[in-house]
Amino acid sequence: MDAAAGSPAAARREEGRKPSLLFVNQHYWPDVASTGQHLTDLAEHLAAEGYQVSILASRGKYVKGKVPAPLHEVRNGVTITRVRTTGFGRGRHLGRLVDYATFYLQALGALLAGTSRHDGVVVLTTPPLLSFLGAIAKKLRGQRYGIWSMDLHPDAEIATGMLKPTSLAARALEWMNGVGYREADFVVDLGAHMKARIVAKGVRPERTHTVHVWNRKEEVEPTPRDANPLIDELRLREKFVVMYSGNAGLVHEFGPILEAMRRTKDDPKLFWLFVGDGPRRREIEAYVAEHGIANTAYRDYFPREQLKYSLSVADAHLISLRAPFVGISVPGKLYGIMASGRPAIFVGPERSESGETVLEAGCGLVVDPASGVDAAAARIVEAVREWASRPEEARAIGARGRAAFLAGYEKERCCAEFGDVIAARWVEGRAAGPRFTKGSSGAS
Structure with a gap:
C-alpha cells in the first residue's frame, strides 16, 4: 500500500528523492554478529546511493553485555536508534529468550508509533518472527515491508529438537512466521535451498530474490x-x-x-x-x-x-x-x-x-x-x-x-543486487528485476 497523498513519503516521490528505509534487526555496528556486520554494509551502501536509511537495533550484544555505543547517532549517513533491552547474550536459552522479548516490545512500539511511515521497512530474522511484526504494521498502518531472511524459524527450533513439529507452540510459531512471510512485498533469501523452504510456506516464487551474503574484497584478502x-x-x-x-x-x-x-x-x-x-x-x-x-x-x-x-x-x-x-x-x-x-x-x-x-x-x-x-x-x-x-x-x-x-560474493556486487530488489519494489519508474541475474528469480 502506498503512503497517503501529502505524506512525507509522497513528497519524496514527487521530488524524485529515493525512499526512506527502516531496517529492523537485533544487531548492528559495532556488534560482532554476522547479521549486524552485513546490515551495516548494506545500510551504508544504500545511504551512499541516496536512500534515507534508518536502523532500529538493540543495545544488547551478540555474545553478552551491552554495545558500547549511544542510543541515537548518525554514522556514515545512517541514522541509528538502539533501544534498551536486556543483554544476556547467546550463552543460555532463557537469557536469549528474554533478550528477544524485550526487543520485540520495543520494535513493535517503534513500528506502530509516530505520525509518519517509512516508505519501506526491511526486517531481518534476529530475533525470530520479526516478520510477524511487519505484518501487524502492514495491517494497522499500511506499512510496506520486506524480509531479509538470514535463517528460518521455527524451522531452526524444530531441527534442533527444541520444539516438536506437532506441538502447539511449533504450530503457533509456524502460523505467525507464515503470515509474516506471505504478507511481505518481497523476501530476500540466501540460496536455492532456503528459497525452496520459503516457497513451501506459501510465498509466491516471484516475490523471492536470492542475494548471497558477502565480504569486502579490501577487508579480507590473501595475506602472505x-x-x-x-x-x-x-x-x-x-x-x-x-x-x-x-x-x-x-x-x-x-x-x-x-x-x-x-x-x-x-x-x-x-x-x-x-x-x-x-x-x-x-x-x-x-x-x-x-x-x-x-x-x-x-x-x-x-x-x-x-x-x-x-x-x-x-x-x-x-x-x-x-x-x-x-x-x-x-x-x-x-x-x-x-x-x-x-x-x-x-x-x-x-x-x-x-x-x-x-x-x-x-x-x-x-x-x-x-x-x-x-x-x-x-x-x-x-x-x-x-x-x-x-x-x-x-x-x-x-x-x-x-x-x-x-x-x-563481493560486497559491492551483492549490495547492488539488494538495492535492485528494493528499487524494483519500492521506487516508482524503475524497471523490475535486479541488474545481476545470478541466483535471482527476478521481480514481478
Missing part, C-alpha cells in the same frame, strides 16, 4: 604468512593451521572435526585453531581436555579490522552444517574463507548452499558426515596432511576460491 603480524603473535610460524572461525552453534557439525583433531593430536606440524564463541564452545573445549589434544587453541573474536590477518593465519579453513539445517541456515563464513584465498573443508551435505558452492568453485573439499564420523574424520585428516605436504596445491585451491568470491 610473512606479512601477517598475527602469525608470530600466535606462535604459529612453523605450523600448518586449520581454522574454525565464527560461531560454534547448534546448527554446526563438529563430530568429524573433533575426531580428526584426536587422530592428529601428536602431529607436530598441524595446529587446530578456533576463533569466536558460541553455545558449543564449552563442548569443544571439554572434548579437547578429555582427549589431551595439545595442538589446538580456542580464542575470542578478533576485531573486524583485523579480519584479513586473522583469516589468513589459516592454511585451511573448516565450516560445517548439520543436515537438518540445509535451507534453514547458510554459513556466511564460507565467503570470507574464499576471500582469504584459503581452501575450505565443508563438513556437511553436498546438496546444500555451502556444499554446492565449494564444488562449483573448486575451492576445497566437501565431507558429508552421512558417511559416518570415522570415514568423515579420515577424509579431513587426509586432506589437511596432503595440503601441508603440498602447499602449492593448497594455494591453487585457495586462488580458485578468491576468483569465485570476486565474481559473485
